[in-house]
Amino acid sequence: MKLKFKQQPYQTHAVEAVADCFAGQPKASGVSYRIDPGANPVQPVTPQQADLYGMPGAVEPTEAGFKNAELALSPAQLLENIQAVQRRQNLPISPALAKDNKTGCPINLDIEMETGTGKTYCYIKSMFELNKRYGWSKFIVVVPSIAIREGVYKSLQITAEHFLESYGKKARFFVYNSKQLHNLESFSSDAGINVMVINTQAFNATGKDNRRIYEELDDFQSRRPIDVIKANRPILFLDEPQKMEGAKTLASFSEFNPLMIVRYSATHKTEYNKIHRLDALDAYNQKLVKKINVRGITIKNLTGTNAYLFLQDIEVSTNKPPMARVELEVKQNNGIKRVPRKLGRNDNLYDLSGGLDQYKGYVVADIDARIDTLSFTNGVELVAGDAVGHVDEAAMRRIQIREAVKAHFQKEMMLFSRGIKVLSLFFIDEVAKYRQYDEAGEVQGEYAKIFEEEYNAYLNEVMTLEDTPYNRYLKGIQAHQTHNGYFSIDKKSKRLVDPKVSKRATETDDADAYDLILKDKERLLSFAEPVRFIFSHSALREGWDNPNVFVICALKNSDNTVSRRQEVGRGMRLSVNQLGERMDNPATVHEINELTVVASESYKEFVSALQKDISESLSARPRVADEKYFTGKVLQTSGGDIEVTPQLAKQIYKYLLKNDYTDDNDQITQDYHEAKREEQLAELPADLQPYAEQVFQLIDSVFSAAQMPEIGNDRNAKLNPLNSNFEKKEFQALWNKINRKAAYTVHFETDELLGKCVAALDAELKVKPMQYIIERGTQLDNASFDDMKSGTAFKVTESSTEKYTHSVHSAVKYDLIGNLAELTQLTRSTIAAILKRMNVAVFSQYKTNPEDFIAKAGTLINEQKATVIVEHIAYDPVDDTHSSDIFTAEKPRDDFSKAFEAKQHVYDYVFTDSNVERKFVEELDASTEVAVYAKLPKSFFIPTPVGNYNPDWAIAFQEGKVKHVYFIAETKGSMSSLELRDIEKSKIACARKFFANITSDQVKYQVVDGYGALMDLVK
Template structure:
């Protein structure tokens, strides 16, 4: 397998947040300097030149202005200056990039490196990481993305891991052109070991030079990965932070999900943003709770509840003690309402008089005849540690099989990860089979759970293919441990973990991570039998294979590892067998769900996790105020941006207060959240606010911490399929009309696009005048050769900023056509036709600020391109059709507690509504005399559009035996508001594309439209 990479806008936004800070910096492909050849160097080396990064030419004021522009565009608080909050600093300028775990921050900073080199010529970079584990993972990321970046930039970074015994690589880092990247873990230059000290020492094998001096002469740009693990905090900065200053960095970029020291933040993608944008997996939790029943000694563990088609459903999977020929054993039984536990147990006295009074799948509880209620995940007796671990292992296996069955047909391999306290629990070398306690329990439980699971599978082709796949994998081959290797014995051992200092809790053992980090592509293949992985010290710092879907926390909780760190290794979105990322926004969370199996209750785990997330968001604004809104930048419908003036900010704040959308403390109220969700927000009275009101709501949304709450992993269940409703003539007629697959094409006149672009550029293209810095200086008295060579022979006595209307082309080489062609995906010929026909005064703006000219021109051209595409889009239905199996196969489980009552006319027996609007719509449909049958269309049914696949909401068949109904077959999209401005731009485009798709079908008696409620639907079908 080969992992595939693609350009994603959210990652590009993070890159731009850094690159735009230096807008106006002249391009310089390195500055030559005379390298220190060392005392032992051969004479030929004296003339060799190094190639260091050019100095920053912008003034602090210019950089601050750029920073403010970046922060406004991202809704970040504006910094007052660029000063560092602590005296000890890695560089004069430190920029924070906040990115939630699993969103690809390593990819982002590699792309940032490439973009900085492309824009400004900077080529020397040092990536500093807190541990060997992360170092190995970063090097792997550089390797696997090299081809991708070669295609994007025509070059790729040359990387090496710093090693004090391979100092020739440092020499090459200094002398070679192109992008040079040194990766170094903090222990390599900030520890007491002999190897770590070598970087500061004059070395005979390095021509009597200090490696740190040779590195520092390059004026490298620092990339600090996980700085909170390196720098300490503002009150007590670590020694590592002081050590970073020795690199003499041009500036430092700090990438983390949890910055401890807040510096100049230029991008934020926190836990809430990542979840809402569907960039990480959603989380489900299966906890275990001990429930004490008064006066009862009966052991019961409710594993979960199942729904199905038969009269004896729902059923509960319950573990209880059973009298067998080998004595009393604990077994899992499927129990229905009315079953006698005393009989099921084989006559064990503790269960006498107990039977199942009710099995409630909506509330996920089992009610006993004595009135006691036991929820899924609850055990009725105190259980020993070994029994609790056995339950957890079983839960991991069951959760794995549930997820694996769903994903197998889609070509996605599911992996599960166990975290344990010590290797001996998994690997026991005193036994012939070398299986530790947990490994033996795993194999016992796996065989039992798999047999039960396969016995419940549907009898269809997809299920049969899955059955053959898992039955071909021996239990001994499907689990493996990844631990440190004892080099003397070759055996797995507990890794070497630092106990104190800056690196407490981190392993320095390279062998611990070889397989788990370097061969992760192999683990993603169906040909590799390993599906269950056991790990020890990698818990907090290394393993991030994208296809981890289940985690078993067999490791005891401690104070050094947070729940966020524990689950962070599994948040990355999964990939299929082709290495393609599963990030379709329609189905992303149906596929990407991480189930965490823990030994504490669901409530306790979720409460603690959400508390940690809230604490990590401490820097995020929470209160509405005039000051908060003033100066914020918003994007309007035409793609232009606007900065909120204080008068507009005042009007907006007054509007929120007037309608009780904020409370006395400025916090957003539930009234606002409900109105926002339902599309019923009050319209403003202030005239200046009216045209932009729909575009300022995201600023209000950003104020409340709507923390995504992990679901209870036992509650989601497959919704039973109503086969009788599906086979009704009316639904089959409707389905046969809409189940075409289709392709779209866009045929438009290039001249039309060119004319539109010329007109728009002449009317709307605005750029700011470029500034440049003028410095005056005097030669230093008593100048020495070393000062001249180092460029410090002159002292600046005066600086001033000038505005330029003259092209900076003498220092900055721009491929104008190439840049715009790349950003618009148009040919150079088309771009040339546009640019050569705009007014001379418009084109002259290129000289004022080339970079902004390119960016703004590309944006305006893309807007016109999008408009033309939608206008000229046509669909061609194919003979190939969607199979009806998409209604049953690979459908995600749903939380029935949100489903309402069982439905009579639906193809599914329950519908989980996305909103109050949808819930009301379903209730009216199900009791309507005019409706025969309807269905929430499955996620597998989608219409291709230029802006992404589109999945309509409903297919409805009305009675055809009345003249009242004009449109028997209807496909509907339900929305809380019909205001175009209250629909997202992409969503609006998809709806317009869907109209064209349904109009293209052979059968014209299918009507498609957007409705707000059932009343409006009836108006449309009777019109």
Template sequence: MKIKFKVQPYQTEAVQAVVDCFRGQPKADPARYRIDPGRLDQLQLSTEGFRNAEIAQTVDVLENIRAVQKRQNLILSDRLVPSAGGKINLDIEMETGTGKTYVYLKTIFELYEEYGWSKFIIMVPSIAIREGVQKSLAMTAEHFAQTYHRKARFFTYNSKRLHEIESFSSDAGINVMVINVQAFASTGKENRRIYDELDDFQSRKPIDVIARNRPILILDEPQKMEGPATKKALPQFQALMVLRYSATHKSEHNKVHRLDAVDAYQQKLVKKIQVSGIQVRGIEGVSAYLHLNDIEVSKDAAPVARVDMEVRMKSGQIRRQPRRLERGANLFALSRELDQYQGFSVTQIDARSGTLEFSNGVVLGLGEAIGDVTEGDIRRLQIRETIRAHLQREEQLFAKGIKVLSLFFIDEVAKYRDYSQPDEKGEYARLFEDEYEQLKAEALGRFDFDNPSYHQYLKSIAASETHNGYFAIDKKGRLADPNVAKRGTDKGLSDDVTAYDLILTKKELLLSFREPTRFIFSHSALREGWDNPNVFVMCMLKQSDSSISRRQEVGRGLRIAVDQQGERVDHPAEVHRINVLTVVASESYRDFVSGLQQEIADGLSARPRQATEAYFTGKQLATDAGPVEMTAELARELHRYLIRHGYVDNDDHIAEPYHQARAAGTLAELPASLQPYAEPVLGLVDSVFSGASLPMPGDARKPSTNPLNQNFDKRAFQELWRRINQKAVYRVDFDTEELIRKSVPTLNKDLRVTPIKYLIQRGTQIEGMTDDDLREGRSFKVGESLTETGESAHSSIAYDLLGKIAEAADLTRQTVARILNDIEPSVFAQYRQNPEQFITEATRLIREQKATVMIERLTYDAINEHYDTDIFTAGQTGNDFSRATEKLKRHIYDYVMPDSEVERAFVQALETAQEVTVYAKLPRGFLIPTPVGDYNPDWAIAFDEGQVKHIYFVAETKGSMSSLALRGIESTKIDCARKFFAELARQVGSKAVRYDVVTDYGRLMDVVGARQVG
């Protein structure tokens, strides 16, 4: 698979902010100069170089910067803030996971297009980030080529490949050099070569040749490059300007763009965070070990708690084992009379609050552990919780084509890979495999009607194959700690780049279901510089490290996920239902969240803290008609409005009532003068910092059960269920002649094949080429290209045309031959243009016609079997409550997890409709067999009809009723369902059960009313 890139408005805004700082700069070809030829005895002639043109004196950079800042309501700069890198320094703040690498790569192309600047150096603080940037350059090359019709030439600086600097200087196109600070700011012999006159570089200093280009420096994570050695080295690059990209700037310069953590979360540009804390409670006088894993709920039984506790084995040994506890369970007896459990009898299991209470007053919450809890116990619990969270997310997302990855941060390789053991498995590897096998067996034991393909996927991957470690590698091929590698190459360690092969250079492979790796163990020092969009669970298996913030660690998993087609899963209605990052911390939920929020708050230095008249005055409001300035009068009106309705406190801080009303859509009406600009005005208020505006991570250990309530036992629902729970089988009297008659005109009308196109490029061998040119594939230069249309490149292959279509459409070769023989010659002629697409499209169209013929001759027969009520409680662990509605009054469950915004709106309407007695979102196990696969209807509804007791209805909700929106297999299943319920009514006498497809509740009532009249 390939990750696909698309133009995003928020990224374009960040690019434009930089470009607009140089408005007035004339676009010019790169300035020409003569590259220093070095020693004359090298017999190398001086070649022509191309450097960035100087900023024109007519360009008022400061005024441009202020215009950009004013447009974004940033603090206005009163001067150009210099740095060691040069006079012009622009800060671009972008939250981790929002694509800052993509943004500065696009900025490179825009600066070239607008002003002709072509020499860029991307500086990074580590090898991990360097490799990530290199990968991004390669992955985005085709994307940018489609937009800008050119490619950038890029390379990583290496003191042993200095000829690349020569090419960097002599090429007039876009040239990008990637360099990590160690290559020029460290004292090692190899790192000092950049400042030395080198015999193998014609007695020149590489830094001098680089500096002549007047490059534009792009600093990726500049806060990591503020050491004295780096600051001393930067002036030698003689940069035209410095662009600084980070989520957490340490030194402030001229900030021209801000997309901070609050912006990114509110705009749904990053994942939503859940935290699963492992809290150890030291209850005085209690030494009994207990850990509450989960609480199971079912309709016909009381809640059951799953705990880990100590048990005396028959051999006399004491081991920790899982146990299921019901109300009244005596732990003293269950442990085979271990004294520490005296007084521990279960008095209450509360699935709502997620608590387990004992007769001695001890209360245990989900994820909590008490008693003799060691660090090893905590690590095991963390690993278990990570696997549990992974499997839950994986089961939810597998059908959407999204591969789930989990990341463990550890602080010592030996805990994962122990080379003193025969199998080389460390403590964490063994713990992982033990816990994985147990949780995998539990997951496979949960019968899921709708997800057999996921269960097959889960069964196909062995525990030993699904985890891997990524660390530095020594020259014996063994994993090594990065801190060992730092002590020097004389210890026998190779370059750290080997550590990041799969997670960086083969990122697409890791995202594919073909790659069995789903759990990654890596070093805690692996911070900025790499991430993967499909990290959904993150676990901190290490001691607390003050040098690595929670925000840095969490940032590795914030990027929006992609599916198997490489597409971002960022539909506004689903982005925060699918994109949820679970962090398994070694501290309590409350401690982790408060620490994370404090770090986010500390990083919001650019946000104002008070909603005052002075702050509002002069700010710009973006409207469709163009920017509107907040005059002093408008600012006064807004400030008075906030005070009058209690939306600010006495110190002009945004108060909680504002956030509550804003979220609920119940804000007081704005003054008339502000109403034309309502949204930008409220956006201006939202930009003021308050603690309530910070992203609030959810608690991943909240109860994940959704028990049936008293509505399930209502007579109306039980009667409705009795009428629809009949099982049936179908029969089809298939007519081949009718299929042929319908398929031929359909193929003549709709079969369209795109011809294969070829790109023809002509090139000329360059003069004066060197051995390096030959090795690097630069011996020819493309002069022109031409796109032509012709026959398929595979047209000479003898395709089994009849066999391919017959197999895919489940027909005989004879039937397919008759269909193809009768279609128009011009339609069949398309086969030679593109055989593969011809076969695919012909198969699709024939299958659709086959389904139509089958439906017309489809009949259902009731059998002596019924669905049991167990299907309502099957799979009641692991619900995705991130999609849940508010607590409901008329549904048979307390909550519904809608699959779409259409369903969410439908639920809201059912809840407020007085004529609805009870309703249910039918469980996945309720299936109607059809020739094109089992069908699961959406809703069962009982209406109160007044004098007539009830109307019973089964409904399917769809966003559109058009034939284009309901075609193919989906439409076929719906047609089959119509026949099923009609036959059921005829054979069983369920005349009051109706079925139809509706777009919303209003349409449902139209159908119910029409049927009632009829």
């Protein structure tokens, strides 16, 4: 497999943020200088001789070197550029260039990027962009550990061809090694892009090899390596700078004589000039990382009982009552063992355990699949994930491994058909728990044995007799083949050993631990490689990752030295399929990309700690949505940047206040986020409507607790397979009538559009005249000098608001035709024709308020344009149809806390998106007139000129009871066309034409606001 890369807008923005800071810097192809040849230059050796005799270190000496050109911009120009970059992203504005006194570097830039969004890719691409624009070519990537160093080197390898296609160049890169100093000669003499990767231990540790960078070396012609490096005036990129803030490390950076220092991290500890932000909230909302689910384990100590019980889950089926999967102790011939059992109502644990006294009174009273609870007649109640009785560490680890194996299989069953390989990752603290050694050699450790037992047990439940590709895949893999351990290897004994970890670090210093993980990343992603479960040391938590890690399980005691974000960070990247393509389709990204964390604590405890970590990482976000915050911010539109004036800021603030979207402390409320999710936000004032998308983005930049990424409870996410309703003749007949695909055409005359636009403008265009406020006041008696200074010596006695109806004379020159052409995407000549035909009195409003005139006229013209397109659209059937596979390929799992248990739906449970849908489903499912119904998958869509449209419901009624046996419904909370968005109205109109043209007369399509409205139509 070969990983594929593509141009991602969010990554391009990060690269441009760096490059734009140096706008105006002249391009120089590298400044030539004389490289210090040293005291004893090596003899010239031809490339042929070097290849023949294996002498890569003996290169021909050269005096010509190429270093980065000095910065030509003045500090004032550079600061102005940085502020412009910050302003367009609405970041805090740097009042001055932040200098780091410890490094001595005057130029320091910060880029904040969430783990898993590709910061390594971004700073590699930034090197190419800086070279393209300004000619800089000497770069050093500094990392805090060997793990991250090896990851960066791998990234440079796998992105080389991608950047060659984009920039027409390849970078020369190497890892600094004090025993391979010939690389420094090439780094200095080569005029192309050169990248050195170095870890801080190589120049900041006290070991003999680490000191060599500062020493005059005989094997380096009596030169100091650091002197050869610094002569190039390199640009330093710091990866995870928060781990390199020791005084000695920072002082060491000055030895490199850097032109500038650029810092990349998800969690900056010290900030300089922040020029880009893509934090945890941005990454989740933009669907750039996986969604997190947690499978927690709660230990309950019940008073007066030693009965061990672990409730794994509740199984549901269409043809039998719910069953509880429970682990309990059972008396056997060779002693007492803990074994899993399926329990039904009235099962007696005393009998099932072989007569163990601790289970007396434990008779199953109820099993509730809706809330995942198991109740006994003695009053004990367990929720899925609860463990009671004697739960020692060995029992906890077995439970975790079992849960991880189960989560793996559930994800694999969903993703195998999509060509996505699922990987699961276990972190452990001791190699001996996975691999041990005796006289015979390598033997399994405790965790390896438990894993194979649990794997085989669950495999027997998953495997069926059907000859499917997935079953064949499973049969071809033995348990011992599908897991492997990636640890350090002792060079003498060749045995796996615990890594060498320094007292102050969490990363190993042994590069051998990373070979398989990093160098074989592509192989791990292939179905041809049987390894699917990876055991690794917890010290490898940072520095590597694989996009297809879907399950993470930490088989260790929780501690406070590692944040929950670090624990989940290795699995946050979006997955890839067997073609190396990234699974980032916005419509399905979080249905595919869900990371399950199997925690050794309760769901509530883990999520609470994780959300605390995320919240703390968002501390730089503004918390208050007031006029002061909004004023001066930038709205980025297709027509250019628009600065939020004090007047617009006041309108945004009043809008939030009026609709209870902010509280008394000017903080964003839950109501705002709920209304946005339900697409029920109140309409913005007219002046803000042209920039609605940008205004809401600006509001969303203000942090509130309701914004926190949703962290699901993985135990509530169950398989929800199709049931027998799907095979009913009524549903199959309906499906056969609607599963047609079609292409549309649109023909209309320009004169018709002109006429509609002119009529709408003449009838509806009402421009607000500009207003001014007159205030009258008097000076207070006995006013002090301090009152005069503070402006409180006068009191307002009356005020009035007046309208200014005369022509506005302003220094601002408005391009009326150009602005309207940009807003409507029509030609200037078409806009000019519309304006010429307008009523003179209506057009004269332009003089009183040009901005309001342009905004409202643009909205009205766009509405008429959509109307004309929809009126003249025609659908023609094509040979292709929708496959019924779309019902099984999409969203077979979801959060069951939102589920409705249905009788007549094609799935056992229905997941609704709003209260309106929930009520509609409840009445639909109880109806005696309904034979079967389905919520249509997102893959079933109708193409329209304003985007694909996915209807909500397909309903088949009992024949003979209603007029329209087959019905396609769209549920909306309001039936008023005034309350539907224009884009929705256009899509609905297109859908009506689609069903009218493509399906039979028996199929009816309509928008309804409830079950009553539906029955009025079908009867």
